[in-house]
Amino acid sequence: MTYLEELGCKAKKAEAAIRGISQNTKNLALAAVADSLVKNAELIISDNQKDIENAKANNMSEAMQDRLRLDMKRIEAMAEGVRKIVELPDPVGKVWGGKELPNGLKIVKKSVPLGVVGIIFESRPNVTVDAAALCLKSGNVSVLRGGSDAINSNKRLVSIMREAISGAGVDENAINLVEDTSREAVGEFMKLNRYIDVLIPRGGHGLIQNVVNNSTIPVIQTGEGNCSVYVDKSADIETAVNIVDNGKTQRPSVCNAIENILVHEDAAEEFLRALDKKWNGKVKIYGDAAASKYIKTDREATEEDYKTEFLDYVISVKTVKDISEAIDFINTYGTRHSECIVTSELSNAERFQREVDAAAVYVNASTRFTDGGEFGLGAEIGISTQKLHARGPMGLEEMTSYKYLINGNGQIRQ
Amino acid sequence: MTYLEELGCKAKKAEAAIRGISQNTKNLALAAVADSLVKNAELIISDNQKDIENAKANNMSEAMQDRLRLDMKRIEAMAEGVRKIVELPDPVGKVWGGKELPNGLKIVKKSVPLGVVGIIFESRPNVTVDAAALCLKSGNVSVLRGGSDAINSNKRLVSIMREAISGAGVDENAINLVEDTSREAVGEFMKLNRYIDVLIPRGGHGLIQNVVNNSTIPVIQTGEGNCSVYVDKSADIETAVNIVDNGKTQRPSVCNAIENILVHEDAAEEFLRALDKKWNGKVKIYGDAAASKYIKTDREATEEDYKTEFLDYVISVKTVKDISEAIDFINTYGTRHSECIVTSELSNAERFQREVDAAAVYVNASTRFTDGGEFGLGAEIGISTQKLHARGPMGLEEMTSYKYLINGNGQIRQ
Numbered sequence: 001m002t003y004l005e006e007l008g009c010k011a012k013k014a015e016a017a018i019r020g021i022s023q024n025t026k027n028l029a030l031a032a033v034a035d036s037l038v039k040n041a042e043l044i045i046s047d048n049q050k051d052i053e054n055a056k057a058n059n060m061s062e063a064m065q066d067r068l069r070l071d072m073k074r075i076e077a078m079a080e081g082v083r084k085i086v087e088l089p090d091p092v093g094k095v096w097g098g099k100e101l102p103n104g105l106k107i108v109k110k111s112v113p114l115g116v117v118g119i120i121f122e123s124r125p126n127v128t129v130d131a132a133a134l135c136l137k138s139g140n141v142s143v144l145r146g147g148s149d150a151i152n153s154n155k156r157l158v159s160i161m162r163e164a165i166s167g168a169g170v171d172e173n174a175i176n177l178v179e180d181t182s183r184e185a186v187g188e189f190m191k192l193n194r195y196i197d198v199l200i201p202r203g204g205h206g207l208i209q210n211v212v213n214n215s216t217i218p219v220i221q222t223g224e225g226n227c228s229v230y231v232d233k234s235a236d237i238e239t240a241v242n243i244v245d246n247g248k249t250q251r252p253s254v255c256n257a258i259e260n261i262l263v264h265e266d267a268a269e270e271f272l273r274a275l276d277k278k279w280n281g282k283v284k285i286y287g288d289a290a291a292s293k294y295i296k297t298d299r300e301a302t303e304e305d306y307k308t309e310f311l312d313y314v315i316s317v318k319t320v321k322d323i324s325e326a327i328d329f330i331n332t333y334g335t336r337h338s339e340c341i342v343t344s345e346l347s348n349a350e351r352f353q354r355e356v357d358a359a360a361v362y363v364n365a366s367t368r369f370t371d372g373g374e375f376g377l378g379a380e381i382g383i384s385t386q387k388l389h390a391r392g393p394m395g396l397e398e399m400t401s402y403k404y405l406i407n408g409n410g411q412i413r414q
Numbered sequence: 415m416t417y418l419e420e421l422g423c424k425a426k427k428a429e430a431a432i433r434g435i436s437q438n439t440k441n442l443a444l445a446a447v448a449d450s451l452v453k454n455a456e457l458i459i460s461d462n463q464k465d466i467e468n469a470k471a472n473n474m475s476e477a478m479q480d481r482l483r484l485d486m487k488r489i490e491a492m493a494e495g496v497r498k499i500v501e502l503p504d505p506v507g508k509v510w511g512g513k514e515l516p517n518g519l520k521i522v523k524k525s526v527p528l529g530v531v532g533i534i535f536e537s538r539p540n541v542t543v544d545a546a547a548l549c550l551k552s553g554n555v556s557v558l559r560g561g562s563d564a565i566n567s568n569k570r571l572v573s574i575m576r577e578a579i580s581g582a583g584v585d586e587n588a589i590n591l592v593e594d595t596s597r598e599a600v601g602e603f604m605k606l607n608r609y610i611d612v613l614i615p616r617g618g619h620g621l622i623q624n625v626v627n628n629s630t631i632p633v634i635q636t637g638e639g640n641c642s643v644y645v646d647k648s649a650d651i652e653t654a655v656n657i658v659d660n661g662k663t664q665r666p667s668v669c670n671a672i673e674n675i676l677v678h679e680d681a682a683e684e685f686l687r688a689l690d691k692k693w694n695g696k697v698k699i700y701g702d703a704a705a706s707k708y709i710k711t712d713r714e715a716t717e718e719d720y721k722t723e724f725l726d727y728v729i730s731v732k733t734v735k736d737i738s739e740a741i742d743f744i745n746t747y748g749t750r751h752s753e754c755i756v757t758s759e760l761s762n763a764e765r766f767q768r769e770v771d772a773a774a775v776y777v778n779a780s781t782r783f784t785d786g787g788e789f790g791l792g793a794e795i796g797i798s799t800q801k802l803h804a805r806g807p808m809g810l811e812e813m814t815s816y817k818y819l820i821n822g823n824g825q826i827r828q
Contacts, residue, residue, distance in 0.1 A: 016745065016769050099790060105779055107789060114801050115771065193626070197801050212607070213630050218802040221632075239824040246826035331430065353819045355430050357529065365519055365822025374827070375521060375818070376513060387528050387611050387815035388632040389803040401801035404789070405767045408779025410653040412660035413788070 003180055004188050008195025011116045011141045014173035019113050019139050021170060023090040029168035030086045030133055034079040036164040037129065037157070041075045047156040048125065055149060067124050068150055078129045081379075085133045088378040091396040092139045106407045111400040113139030115197035118189065120145045120211055122203040125153040131202075132161055132175045134381050138399035141174050143196060145189055148181035155179065190215035202382050205309065220389060222382030225255030225337035226309045227367045230326040230352070231271050232343035233264040239364060240267075240342040241274050246366040247340070248283055253311050255383060256338050256370040260306060261317045262326045268319045269294050287317040306333045323348050327355050334358060336385045338367035359385060359392035417594055418602050422609025425530045425555045428587035433527050433553050435584060437504040443582035444500045444547055448493040450578040451543065451571070455489045461570040462539065469563060481538050482564055492540050495793075496547045502792040505810040506553045520821045525814045527553030529611035532603065534559045534625055536617040539567040545616075546575055546589045548795050552813035555588050557610060559603055562595035569593065604629035616796055619723065634803060636796030639669030639751035640723045641781045644740040644766070645685050646757035647678040653778060654681075654756040655688050660780040661754070662697055667725045669797060670752050670784040674720060675731045676740045682733045683708050701731040720747045737762050741769050748772060750799045752781035773799060773806035 001009070037044070048070040055065050091111060098108035117140045119131045128144055135142035146154045154177055162172035178189060190199065193216050200220045201211040211219055229247055231240045247258035263271050272294035286305045287297035295317065305316040306329070320326045323341075330339050340362035341352040349363040360370040370392060372380025377395030384390045390398035415423065451458070462484040469479050505525060512522035531554045533545045542558055549556035560568045568591055576586035592603060604613060607630050614634045615625040625633055643661055645654045661672035677685050686708035700719045701711035709731065719730040720743070734740045737755075744753050754776035755766040763777040774784040784806060786794025791809025798804045804812035 016741075016771070019771075020768055101788070101790075105783060216627050218635075218800055219632065220802070236824075242824060242826055250827055327430075349821075354434055357430070357433075358817065360818040360820055362820045363822065365820055365825040366827050368827035369519060369820065369825070370818075374515070376515075386632055388634070391815050392818050401805050403772065404774040404784075404806050406774055406776045406779055406783065407763075408777065410650075410656060411779040411783070412656055413664055413780050413782035 002188065004178065004185060004192060005195070007143065007176055007178065008116070008192045010173045011143050011176050012195040014171045015115050015141050017171050018136075018141050018174045019092075019115075021139070025169060026090070026137055026139070027086045029165040029170040030082055030136060032164040032168045033129075033133065033161050034082040034086075036160050037075055037079045037082070040156075040160050041072055044070055044075055044153065044156050044160070045072070048153040050152040051150050060149070064123065068153075070125060070153060074126065078126050081126075081130055082133045085137050085379055088137065088396055090137070091400050096402060103411050104408065105411050108405045109402050110405055111397075112403050114399060114401050116141045116143060116195055117399070118143045118145065118192070118196045118199040118217065120186065120189070120199065120201045120203070120207065121147070122207060123147045123149040125150045125157060127202060128154050128157045128177075129161065130379075131381065132158070134379055134396065134399060136165065136170070136174055138396045140399060141176070143176045143178060145178040145181070145186060151179070151181055187214065190217060193217050200382060220382070220384050220394070221386040222384050222394070223255045224309060224335045224385055225257070225383070226260070226307065226333060226335045227256060227258045227338045227340075228260040228262055228330050228334060229258050229340045229342065229367070230320075230323070230330070231261065231263040231267055232323060232341055232345065232348050233266045234345040234348070235264075235267055235271070235342040236344060237267070237270050237274050240271055241278050243340060243342055243364070243366050244275060245278055246368055248315050249279075249313065250366075250368055252313055254368075255309075256367050257311065258340075258367055259308065259310050259315060260329075260333070261315060262320050262329055263291070263317065264323075264326075265290065265319045265321055272317070282313060284314045285317055286314070288319060290319040291317040309335070323351065327352065330356050330358070336387075337383065338362065338370040340365065340367050359383065416602065418592065418599060418606060419609070421557065421590055421592065422530070422606045424587045425557050425590050426609040428585045429529050429555050431585050432550075432555050432588045433506075433529075435553070439583055440504070440551055440553070441500045443579040443584040444496055444550060446578040446582045447543075447547065447575050448496040448500070450574050451489055451493045451496070454570075454574050455486055458484055458489055458567065458570050458574070459486070462567040464566040465564055474563070478537065482567075484539060484567060488540065492543045495540075495544055499547045499551050499793055502551065502810055504551070505814050510816060517825050518822065519825050522819045523816050524819055525811075526817050528813060528815050530555045530557060530609060531813070532557045532559065532606070532610045532613040532631065534600065534603070534613065534615045534617070534621065535561070536621060537561045537563040539564045539571060541616060542568050542571045542591075543575065544793075545795065546572070548793055548810065548813060550579070550584075550588055552810045554813060555590070557590045557592065559592040559595070559600060565593070565595055601628060604631060607631050614796060634796070634798050634808070635800040636798050636808070637669045638723060638749045638799055639671070639797070640674070640721065640747060640749045641670060641672045641752045641754075642674040642676055642744050642748060643672050643754045643756065643781070644676040644734075644737070644744070645678060645681055646737060646755055646759065646762050647680045648759040648762070649678075649681055649685065649756040650758060651681070651684050651688050654685055655692050657754060657756055657778070657780050658689060659692055660782055662729050663693075663727065664780075664782055666727055668782075669723075670781050671725065672754075672781055673722065673724050673729060674743075674747070675729060676734050676743055677705070677731065678737075678740075679704065679733045679735055686731070696727060698728045699731055700728070702733055704733040705731040723749070737765065741766065744770050744772070750801075751797065752776065752784040754779065754781050773797065
């Protein structure tokens with residue numbers, strides 16, 4: 001057995017026990033995790049410091065170093081995140097429905113954990129704690145594969161969590177870390193169908209495409225958001241400017257931020273002049289020829305721009321001749337995450353919501369609301385951009401499957 | 415563009431229109447399909463005859479030829495299947511829930527079609543009609559890739575269906591056939607993520623594993639059933655014999671038939687002697703040493719047998735020392751399809767249903783009931799053995815995803 005097969009095997013063995021533990025035990029274990037993270041903050045910071053030093057030696061950018069860094073405040077925020085998960089309703093054991101057949105057979109459809117969930121993510125170590133806690137709360141065993149940049153932090157965090165849950169009577173193998181962060185190991189990890197039920201990648205385009213293209217385990221694709229706002233001919237211009245501004249500048253680095261503006265040619269002049277005034281050069285604009293008449297553009301937009309999730313103070317602007325062209329654009333270049341129309345015409349609002357193929361389709365509101373917290377799911381493991389299983393923000397319920405329990409007294413099929 | 419890219423592109427283009435058509439239009443189109451199949455039965459039979467002749471020339475077994483053959487009765491049965499689908503409730507547009515946020519934003523979670531569904535299947539041409547009809551009813555565009563054995567039949571069936579729906583005002587590209595049945599084409603087909611949302615393989619172990627291992631499109635794994643019955647110490651022997659007999663012999667070639675018997679050592683003598691009497695050599699038995707004392711076995715069972723879906727009058731028998739060993743066996747060798755315990759002890763019934771990881775877990779009833787029709791789903795595209803998206807029998811509802819529709823009046827995120 002390879003290192004990963006052994007790890008997978010241990011995780012799979014823990015699965016049956018974890019699936020069966022009570023809500024109380026899970027909650028006590030998670031509370032212990034939260035306490036233990038705070039109590040061991042110094043150890044965490046010291047191991048995180050090793051990662052930071054390596055990052056500096058490897059010339060990691062300041063922004064990336066910041067994502068990697070843990071301090072007392074961030075550790076307390078992680079612990080607080082875990083405590084919030086404790087308070088959420090348990091998604092396991094919910095009865096979705098049932099019936100009694102004419103022959104007396106009783107069928108019940110009941111929610112169960114997914115089983116063993118693999119998570120592949122990048123350098124932010126808070127994902128380690130967040131993902132492990134969401135998995136445990138939903139009765140799943142987690143196998144976490146973080147980036148090599150954060151390996152020292154992750155080892156410490158996982159070791160603290162394992163000790164904490166074990167003290168609360170939960171098998172420590174409910175939370176597992178892949179310590180081999182090599183490229184070969186991640187390749188092998190994505191093919192451990194025998195031990196892992198579902199794989200969730202959390203990270204940028206490259207990471208997600210690598211998992212989608214190479215995993216033989218069922219994948220939930222998350223987090224790529226090439227989102228657009230379409231400003232209709234009938235749009236209220238102030239509303240449009242506010243929604244576009246919020247979508248681009250409130251937090252440009254997140255997946256529900258917008259990357260493209262589509263504006264009806266008849267609204268282009270008024271809208272773009274107003275936006276130009278609002279932004280005044282704050283956002284770099286790649287625009288088509290028509291747009292550049294009314295707003296200061298950096299250069300002409302290319303097809304590549306339309307496909308790009310900038311995640312920065314950069315946006316593309318395209319004028320369109322009607323709503324059909326806008327919908328076509330979105331269905332062609334979008335990643336099926338969040339899309340918005342600003343309009344005052346009911347039929348256009350309805351058509352946009354019907355024909356745009358995305359997890360969240362907005363009328364007259366900012367795409368920034370696509371979020372587990374905002375949607376009231378309490379917590380979020382990611383935002384699914386695929387249509388299988390879950391779509392949009394994935395909370396605890398989306399971390400479960402179901403099974404049919406059938407009870408009879410000797411029924412056989414005729 | 416390759417042949418398949420062109421086909422995928424056409425299918426994707428049809429998607430937006432198909433997603434939006436009314437229940438009435440879909441039902442009229444399906445009714446037209448049913449009528450047209452019957453009306454064109456002679457053409458179908460004549461093209462099917464070409465496949466049968468090729469099959470004979472290729473020395474296909476009689477049993478396989480029989481699966482391939484279409485006659486008037488079978489065509490009428492296909493049409494009747496389509497008419498039944500017309501009568502089922504439309505799964506699209508169902509509101510799963512919604513809420514109004516404190517800021518006035520209204521969120522509705524609504525069922526939508528999956529989009530473009532690829533189906534890869536083997537030689538039975540009735541799957542062609544069944545799959546296309548289920549996809550259309552659920553608002554999905556289908557791209558059907560049947561086996562080369564049935565290519566003449568499939569071309570005719572698809573051409574009839576396309577003409578019929580087109581006559582009812584539905585874009586004929588809602589139903590598509592991959593006419594290139596080469597190995598290379600199927601490899602390319604499984605990577606058409608840009609055009610196909612979900613891939614469903616229907617067939618034997620080899621086909622399914624090929625799709626699971628090579629597809630980059632999200633897959634729903636269906637239909638492999640290595641199912642077991644565990645006869646507990648406390649089992650009523652007559653009940654156990656009837657359930658085992660029904661599971662093995664009522665229709666051995668289907669996925670919910672049983673392939674293994676596990677019997678508690680204390681029940682082995684009485685149960686196996688009774689089963690021996692019932693079967694009297696009708697079923698070939700691979701048994702362990704203990705079992706062979708009480709029932710006529712062909713040879714000793716091997717680990718390979720425990721993994722094998724015989725789909726024939728063949729079964730393996732293993733005595734176990736307790737329920738734990740039975741559950742371990744099932745979770746090790748089972749395909750998570752359907753599993754059964756025969757017992758009169760409540761705690762064992764509950765433990766088995768909790769700890770066995772399968773789509774359908776039975777107490778004192780035959781596994782043969784795992785079926786969309788029996789479960790009241792009306793129709794079935796397959797039986798999922800994975801935990802992502804759908805588990806167990808997949809009906810029309812399982813052929814949908816959902817989207818969030820969010821309506822505001824200028825809300826932005828703070």
